[in-house]
Amino acid sequence: MAAYDASVRSRRWHTLLMVACVAAAMLLASISAEVSPVRFLENIHRFPSYIIRLFHLENGQPVWTDFGEWFWGLGRWLRQLWETLLMAYVGTLLGAAAAACLAFLGAANVAPSRWVRVTVRRFCELCRTVPELVFALLFVIAFGLGPMAGVLAVVIHTLGALGKLFAEVVENIDMKPVEGVSSTGAAWHVAMRFGALPQVMSNFVSYALLRFEINVRGAAVMGFVGAGGIGQDLIEAIRKFYYSDVSAILVMILLTVAVIDSLTSLLRHRLIGLEGKN
């Protein structure tokens, strides 16, 4: 019993010490982040009132009393939403295609040489660690304001993220088909095409679909830095306090994201089903 008490006590101390460390870290962080409970308490009532304001029209009526007034810019927003979706689509497809090529160069089991592999890996790391929006800011300088900067930012980020995932998929393949094709004297790219690609294709598509979901969300905020899509109108509405516009655009984005998510998950399940049948 004494030993039990001692063990419990030592564990308690351990826990206490950890809690103290976390609390100290939070305290230091809150000094640095200028956290002020007073300011928070003084202003917190504005959070619910802001949310409530979002759902009221200019004339003070709740938004659902007049859909025509709430979604007055429907045509314009739908066009921008379509542009956002196209940005995500083009970005995902181009990024995934590039990532699929790089993955074979970056996978440990099939890479033609160590140097190529390390370079490809580092390149992918760079592409996904620098935030998308930073690339977008840089591309806006180079390509001017507009969706192209946004698409390229999405491409770069997708390339980085998928390059890593795809390479891991390739590392997990069965090497026998590749060896079989190589043994007939086929070149490296032929061995990859007929030995490796059939094994990884369904995983690639599934990851690319997941990435598409993420990119739709990403493309929706690209407009914040002037890189196209619906974000442009959203940030303008927020900055200029067009409350009902903010909620209208947000509702449209949320609905689109939900629809895209369920469509892609449907597709992915179909894909997995197909794989099971073969």
Add this chain to the structure above:
Amino acid sequence: MDAVRDRYPEHFRRFGPQRLPMIVVASAMLALLLYGMEVLGFFDGKLLSGMGRLVEIAGLMMPPDPGSWAHARAYGMALIETVAIALLGTLSAAILALPVGLLAARNVTAQRIVRFLARRSLDTIRSVDILIWALIWINVVGLGPFAGALAIMTSDIGSFGKLYSEAIEAADRKPVEGITSTGGGHFMGIRFGILPEVFPVLVSQVLYYFESNTRSATIIGIVGAGGIGLHLAEAIRTLELQQTSFIILMILVTVAAIDLVSSQLRFAMIGRRAGATA
């Protein structure tokens, strides 16, 4: 060879009828890609001139140089602020998400309506981008890092709530049954039956999110919610490209350092658990 060709004609046909749907899908995707690229302005010559300018910009970014000591100091402070925002947001979300996660877990909350509401609200929180949360909180508590920390907290409550509830649902039922059988109540069952089992999983998720939040915290400054993002956006917009690359380099180093520390911590946690159960 001809004999083989005669015996297995189906293996030598170029495009069998079974490939037709694949070809249709692929060409539809290609058509949409080309249409999207057309709409987004890829074919009106901006791409090539932009690429030229991009190369020029990349050249101007070298070598990374903060410009002056005062700048370097300011960037250092901003980077500390960024990490503080991420830490504060992640930890407070980790604490606040626990009750919501419990409410959303099937094996803890029996009332279907409560569970449904908890899940839907988590979904809604998650679908709103972190930058939008930052803009909303800026309206509530004003510009500055505090708004950033609150934005990360809000958006992470959504993610953690979902992850927690999934971890809790995956937990073994037997400890809870054991505690209930000795007369412990529902609350006791959660505290001593479920929490000790899921705790390491939760902590490792939190550490993982801390990493990704450091990345998010670098961009919320772009909309004015504190941290290094403000300096970064300013440097890019005023074309101080050497400073830009210096800041990006600082971010990369910081993210890599945090990556290292948190993965060490994660392994330490998981390792200790494995050791304890062995």
